[in-house]
Amino acid sequence: MGKKKKLARGVAVVGGGLSKLGLFKDRNSKDFFAESYLEMLGSVDKGLDPKDIEAIYIGNFTNDFFVNQAHWGPIISDLVGHVPKPVTRTEGACASSALAFREGVFAIASGFYDVVLVGGLEQMSKRTTEEVAEGLGTAGSPYEVASGFTFPGVFGTIATAYFAKYGADRECLFNVTIKSHNNAPLNPKAQFPLTIRDFMNARIERCRQKGEPIPGWKEEKDFLRDIAVNPPIAWPMHLFDCCPISDGASCLLLVAEDIAKRFTDDPIYVAGTGQGSGYSLHATKDMTSFEATRAAAREAYDMSGLTPAEVQFSEVHDCFSIAEIIHLEDLGFFKPGEGNKATAEGLTRLDGPKPINTSGGLKSKGHPVGATGIAQLYEVWLQLRGRAGKRQIPNRNLRIGGAHNLGGTGGTCTFTILERR
Amino acid sequence: MNQRPFNDNSYEQFLKEEKIMGSKCQKCGALAVPPRPICVSCFGSQLEWLEFQGGGKLAAFTSIVVAPPPMAKQGFGKNNPYVVGVVELNEGAKIVARITGVEAKKPEGIKVGTALKAEFIHSGEGPDQKTFLAFKPR
Numbered sequence: 093m094g095k096k097k098k099l100a101r102g103v104a105v106v107g108g109g110l111s112k113l114g115l116f117k118d119r120n121s122k123d124f125f126a127e128s129y130l131e132m133l134g135s136v137d138k139g140l141d142p143k144d145i146e147a148i149y150i151g152n153f154t155n156d157f158f159v160n161q162a163h164w165g166p167i168i169s170d171l172v173g174h175v176p177k178p179v180t181r182t183e184g185a186c187a188s189s190a191l192a193f194r195e196g197v198f199a200i201a202s203g204f205y206d207v208v209l210v211g212g213l214e215q216m217s218k219r220t221t222e223e224v225a226e227g228l229g230t231a232g233s234p235y236e237v238a239s240g241f242t243f244p245g246v247f248g249t250i251a252t253a254y255f256a257k258y259g260a261d262r263e264c265l266f267n268v269t270i271k272s273h274n275n276a277p278l279n280p281k282a283q284f285p286l287t288i289r290d291f292m293n294a295r296i297e298r299c300r301q302k303g304e305p306i307p308g309w310k311e312e313k314d315f316l317r318d319i320a321v322n323p324p325i326a327w328p329m330h331l332f333d334c335c336p337i338s339d340g341a342s343c344l345l346l347v348a349e350d351i352a353k354r355f356t357d358d359p360i361y362v363a364g365t366g367q368g369s370g371y372s373l374h375a376t377k378d379m380t381s382f383e384a385t386r387a388a389a390r391e392a393y394d395m396s397g398l399t400p401a402e403v404q405f406s407e408v409h410d411c412f413s414i415a416e417i418i419h420l421e422d423l424g425f426f427k428p429g430e431g432n433k434a435t436a437e438g439l440t441r442l443d444g445p446k447p448i449n450t451s452g453g454l455k456s457k458g459h460p461v462g463a464t465g466i467a468q469l470y471e472v473w474l475q476l477r478g479r480a481g482k483r484q485i486p487n488r489n490l491r492i493g494g495a496h497n498l499g500g501t502g503g504t505c506t507f508t509i510l511e512r513r
Numbered sequence: 514m515n516q517r518p519f520n521d522n523s524y525e526q527f528l529k530e531e532k533i534m535g536s537k538c539q540k541c542g543a544l545a546v547p548p549r550p551i552c553v554s555c556f557g558s559q560l561e562w563l564e565f566q567g568g569g570k571l572a573a574f575t576s577i578v579v580a581p582p583p584m585a586k587q588g589f590g591k592n593n594p595y596v597v598g599v600v601e602l603n604e605g606a607k608i609v610a611r612i613t614g615v616e617a618k619k620p621e622g623i624k625v626g627t628a629l630k631a632e633f634i635h636s637g638e639g640p641d642q643k644t645f646l647a648f649k650p651r
Contacts, residue, residue, distance in 0.1 A: 234521070
């Protein structure tokens with residue numbers, strides 16, 4: 093109660109891996125995890141003897157439903173040769189692996205373990221879109237589901253509340269989509285490595301080949317206004333406001349701060365970790381803000397002693413375009429009601445003062461739900477080490493980055509701050 | 514009716530009787546609908562039933578085109594979207610519900626703040642009988 097939150101012992105990230113994201117019906121979750129694990133092994137600068145891994149935490153939302161297989165912990169320790177070490181599965185809907193990361197951090201901070209593997213996985217492609225929607229729906233509130241709400245429906249509802257409160261409209265969301273798709277082609281792991289302009293050109297080419305009338309779009313926003321290519325899903329959410337269905341896996345290697353230099357001369361430290369819970373939509377005081385995010389951010393900022401202005405860039409949970417705008421405000425990057433203006437002004441672009449979702453975000457990088465939290469942290473880890481390739485943030489003095497993960501309709505949120513010293 | 518527990522089952526039972534019943538904390542007066550067994554404002558567990566009169570205004574909404582399987586079975590979907598939303602009741606609590614009597618195909622014309630009144634939609638028979646809460650413009 094009121095006590096300052098801090099880790100009893102520091103924790104560092106010294107390795108990481110992320111499988112290529114997309115729809116891979118002929119592969120399975122073990123393939124994705126093996127891909128990310130092998131990348132992680134190769135990423136540890138001074139090498140890792142896998143025997144040194146003492147415990148595993150693995151996030152998965154509902155492969156139980158998606159592929160009829162539960163109990164993913166031992167499947168993973170078996171796969172990567174870590175039987176009989178302890179393995180624990182965490183579930184927090186779309187924030188499942190951010191919870192695995194946090195449990196791994198606490199396990200090391202407690203002094204119990206020194207080297208911990210944390211990861212996440214999900215395979216969504218084996219079910220039809222309707223079935224996936226039903227599966228994801230189980231992470232919603234029972235009241236919303238019973239009334240006929242869908243996930244896009246909940247976020248669409250939140251968008252109308254935001255519009256009414258701040259006088260914004262659907263077009264302000266286009267800026268989020270365009271920015272996300274500008275970053276994705278720079279990410280070789282992205283599911284949709286295409287700019288909106290690329291989508292337009294491909295469509296125009298198809299019309300030309302089929303001898304159909306050529307659409308008269310002048311700019312990206314004309315394309316997004318056209319319901320023939322961007323149909324409504326749940327007002328005001330249209331197709332390009334929604335993240336895709338994806339397969340994939342992610343992992344990070346965490347070690348105690350005092351032994352981090354054994355693995356690399358360039359460890360990235362956990363400066364702050366926070367988690368919160370939230371009410372169902374009807375019970376929230378303010379539908380234009382996620383209480384769970386604000387609680388998670390408070391905890392992470394308190395622990396780190398950092399302010400939102402000091403977080404130089406962040407991955408945020410853009411499951412829907414409106415969500416990104418709200419997160420920008422809840423995390424304190426911009427004032428309430430100004431997240432949309434900041435996005436419109438280009439402040440969150442890769443070359444802007446506060447780059448957001450340099451990976452392309454959930455929208456265009458992909459969102460294999462249980463893998464997403466650690467996939468976001470992997471991006472922050474890459475950026476801080478200057479290894480993000482073509483999407484490397486131009487700022488040469490990159491030191492502090494954040495990752496915000498949201499589960500369900502805001503029931504579970506985390507915020508993590510990583511730091512390069 | 515005072516004997517009924519403050520839970521979702523009681524709430525649904527009351528809906529079948531065309532009543533919107535929530536809980537009121539006897540200690541701090543906080544309202545909850547559906548009812549709660551514990552007051553989340555003061556942690557009190559001394560509660561009483563409160564009947565909501567069914568008047569309110571639209572706080573937020575969506576018009577759903579891609580319908581989940583249970584709604585698709587009722588004929589909703591691409592050519593027949595439906596509106597759901599959050600209604601702020603006159604007594605002060607908010608609730609999620611279907612919104613009827615508005616143009617689901619022209620959601621840009623639906624206004625947050627529209628005055629609404631409750632209606633009860635009964636479906637199914639026997640043990641499958643269920644009542645959905647809906648609101649329509651007053």
